[in-house]
Amino acid sequence: MGASVCPFKSTAMTEIALFGAIEIGLVYALVAIGVYLSFRILDFPDLTVDGSFPLGAAVCAVLLIAGVNPWLASLSAALAGAVAGLVTATLNVRFKILHLLASILTMIALFSVNLRVMGRPNVALLMQDTVLTPFYGLGIPDHIVRPLVVGVIVAVVVLLLARFLASEFGLAMRATGVNARMARAQGVDTDGHVYAGIALSNGLTGLAGALFAQTNGFADVTTGIGTIVVGLAAVIVGETVLPARALALALIGCVAGSILYRLAVQVALSADSIGLQASDLNLVTAVLVAVALILPRLKAKASRSAPRNPSAAK
Amino acid sequence: MIVVEDIHVTFGRGTPLEKHALRGIDLTIPEGEFVTVIGSNGAGKSTFLGSLAGDVLAEQGRISIDGTDVTRWDTPRRAGLVARVFQDPMAGSCAALTIEENMALAAARGRRRGLGLALGSDRRRGFRDRIAELGLGLENRLHDRMGLLSGGQRQAVSLLMATLAGSKILLLDEHTAALDPATADFVLDLTRRIVRDNRLTTLMVTHSMRQALDYGDRTLMLHEGRVVLDVAGDERAGLDVPHLLALFAKQRGGVEISDDSLLIG
Numbered sequence: 001m002g003a004s005v006c007p008f009k010s011t012a013m014t015e016i017a018l019f020g021a022i023e024i025g026l027v028y029a030l031v032a033i034g035v036y037l038s039f040r041i042l043d044f045p046d047l048t049v050d051g052s053f054p055l056g057a058a059v060c061a062v063l064l065i066a067g068v069n070p071w072l073a074s075l076s077a078a079l080a081g082a083v084a085g086l087v088t089a090t091l092n093v094r095f096k097i098l099h100l101l102a103s104i105l106t107m108i109a110l111f112s113v114n115l116r117v118m119g120r121p122n123v124a125l126l127m128q129d130t131v132l133t134p135f136y137g138l139g140i141p142d143h144i145v146r147p148l149v150v151g152v153i154v155a156v157v158v159l160l161l162a163r164f165l166a167s168e169f170g171l172a173m174r175a176t177g178v179n180a181r182m183a184r185a186q187g188v189d190t191d192g193h194v195y196a197g198i199a200l201s202n203g204l205t206g207l208a209g210a211l212f213a214q215t216n217g218f219a220d221v222t223t224g225i226g227t228i229v230v231g232l233a234a235v236i237v238g239e240t241v242l243p244a245r246a247l248a249l250a251l252i253g254c255v256a257g258s259i260l261y262r263l264a265v266q267v268a269l270s271a272d273s274i275g276l277q278a279s280d281l282n283l284v285t286a287v288l289v290a291v292a293l294i295l296p297r298l299k300a301k302a303s304r305s306a307p308r309n310p311s312a313a314k
Numbered sequence: 315m316i317v318v319e320d321i322h323v324t325f326g327r328g329t330p331l332e333k334h335a336l337r338g339i340d341l342t343i344p345e346g347e348f349v350t351v352i353g354s355n356g357a358g359k360s361t362f363l364g365s366l367a368g369d370v371l372a373e374q375g376r377i378s379i380d381g382t383d384v385t386r387w388d389t390p391r392r393a394g395l396v397a398r399v400f401q402d403p404m405a406g407s408c409a410a411l412t413i414e415e416n417m418a419l420a421a422a423r424g425r426r427r428g429l430g431l432a433l434g435s436d437r438r439r440g441f442r443d444r445i446a447e448l449g450l451g452l453e454n455r456l457h458d459r460m461g462l463l464s465g466g467q468r469q470a471v472s473l474l475m476a477t478l479a480g481s482k483i484l485l486l487d488e489h490t491a492a493l494d495p496a497t498a499d500f501v502l503d504l505t506r507r508i509v510r511d512n513r514l515t516t517l518m519v520t521h522s523m524r525q526a527l528d529y530g531d532r533t534l535m536l537h538e539g540r541v542v543l544d545v546a547g548d549e550r551a552g553l554d555v556p557h558l559l560a561l562f563a564k565q566r567g568g569v570e571i572s573d574d575s576l577l578i579g
């Protein structure tokens with residue numbers, strides 16, 4: 001290990017940094033999938049994830065310290081995230097608060113909730129068993145074990161979710177996001193599907209928070225800042241490298257996008273010539289997402305002003 | 315059978331824009347009857363169909379379908395009883411989903427949607443057979459997104475979707491208005507065939523007097539939220555477009571209008 005001798009030490013990634021980027025990319029892949037569910041499938045711009053990610057981390061950390069089984073702790077974190085999603089969905093569906101605002105309210109409230117859950121701004125996990133513990137000491141280096149275990153969890157999530165979205169219930173959820181009026185005319189309880197979808201989205205984000213806490217050995221209330229933007233960035237990168245109609249592929253795109261995004265960040269940070277610091281990450285990500293959101297609009301404008309565009313079926 | 319008793323609908327109650335759109339509609343439509351509905355813009359035709367489908371709830375009166383009081387039911391709950399095709403071909407289907415996914419959505423209308431696969435191979439085969447009946451060659455395009463179809467094709471598929479779940483009532487709100495004349499004729503013929511084969515109780519809103527008399531068994535004219543003409547049988551058979559136009563003009567205060575302006579309107 002650590003023997004990756006590289007002539008351009010200043011610009012290249014070490015092996016550890018590479019696997020570290022993949023690991024964090026896989027953790028945030030769950031956020032990306034959650035964001036894909038809310039933004040893309042339900043057409044519900046949900047910022048709750050900025051709160052449900054650290055909530056998942058906090059719940060998991062506190063339960064681990066209390067000696068709870070790591071898998072049970074992770075599941076509880078997912079459930080806590082789902083409940084946060086239900087709060088947002090209720091504010092929107094039941095009380096007609098605009099989705100963005102509803103999610104911001106939940107997100108802000110969660111900041112306080114997370115402090116309450118942990119009792120302090122951050123909690124360290126040093127001696128506690130995590131879902132990773134059984135896999136350490138099998139002869140595989142730790143920095144490879146972590147992405148492997150997280151990768152298997154992500155793969156299971158992708159498989160289950162792809163199957164879920166292909167079910168009658170999942171199809172109705174997709175219809176809810178695409179054409180709610182039609183869905184209702186086909187007997188779909190669109191409100192119910194918004195509840196379920198936003199809960200699922202934030203449940204996955206809570207699980208991501210739990211995995212973050214376990215792979216990094218701490219939970220911190222500030223880790224949530226910018227989660228939504230990172231998730232969106234991953235979704236957008238994924239859609240760019242894997243422009244797929246098939247849902248299973250789109251989910252894989254989210255995972256790939258999340259990993260690629262982290263690798264790109266890693267490269268940018270390790271290239272001294274660019275002069276970026278870790279603290280610039282949010283700025284860079286926000287710019288990236290903004291550009292990605294603006295580009296299609298510019299493209300559409302360009303093609304609209306093009307002379308020949310016979311009855312462009314929307 | 316649909317029984318409507320004295321329903322009223324008011325939009326924007328208590329605001330300066332208050333609109334009493336339905337002012338007491340009483341109707342009984344026996345099972346299997348095909349009713350055409352005409353009336354000028356703003357007469358309340360869409361509101362009436364919407365109140366049958368559950369989009370707008372009547373603030374007064376009663377609606378029952380096959381003996382069940384559905385007055386307070388919302389749209390999804392009524393969907394098991396009522397199928398619809400909208401005026402806008404984009405409105406009645408999901409452009410971003412495939413043809414077979416749209417069909418699967420419609421086939422589950424009025425049922426609990428569980429975690430079973432929406433598109434098993436049996437169901438796919440069934441959909442292929444059904445869509446082949448349209449004679450549009452769509453049976454080879456089940457995986458295409460609905461948005462790729464032309465307006466007429468989408469309306470044809472929407473009509474087919476209306477029959478997949480076995481509901482007995484079909485509501486058509488100017489479902490051919492967005493189509494060119496030839497396509498509109500095709501969709502109308504298909505409508506007639508589907509209504510007959512499935513013995514559907516049908517309400518079809520149209521702006522064409524000709525269509526209103528040529529299709530179906532009974533014609534209603536709405537005006538300012540009321541039924542002002544209700545003809546069937548011999549009386550209807552004896553009616554011609556000029557008669558209808560005259561009646562129509564009388565309702566509008568004697569202003570002469572032509573069939574054309576109605577079509578455009």
Ligand SMILES: Nc1ncnc2c1ncn2[C@@H]1O[C@H](COP(=O)(O)OP(=O)(O)OP(=O)(O)O)[C@@H](O)[C@H]1O
Binds near residue numbers: 335359
């Ligand atoms: N959602 C709504 N809010 C407020 N007013 C409405 C609403 N829907 C319909 N109206 C009003 O109710 C009246 C009846 O409208 P409706 O759409 O039922 O007419 P219509 O007979 O279908 O007309 P058209 O031939 O133009 O489709 C109109 O005055 C309309 O402006």
Ligand SMILES: [Mg+2]
Binds near residue numbers: 359360361487
């Ligand atoms: Mg109308």
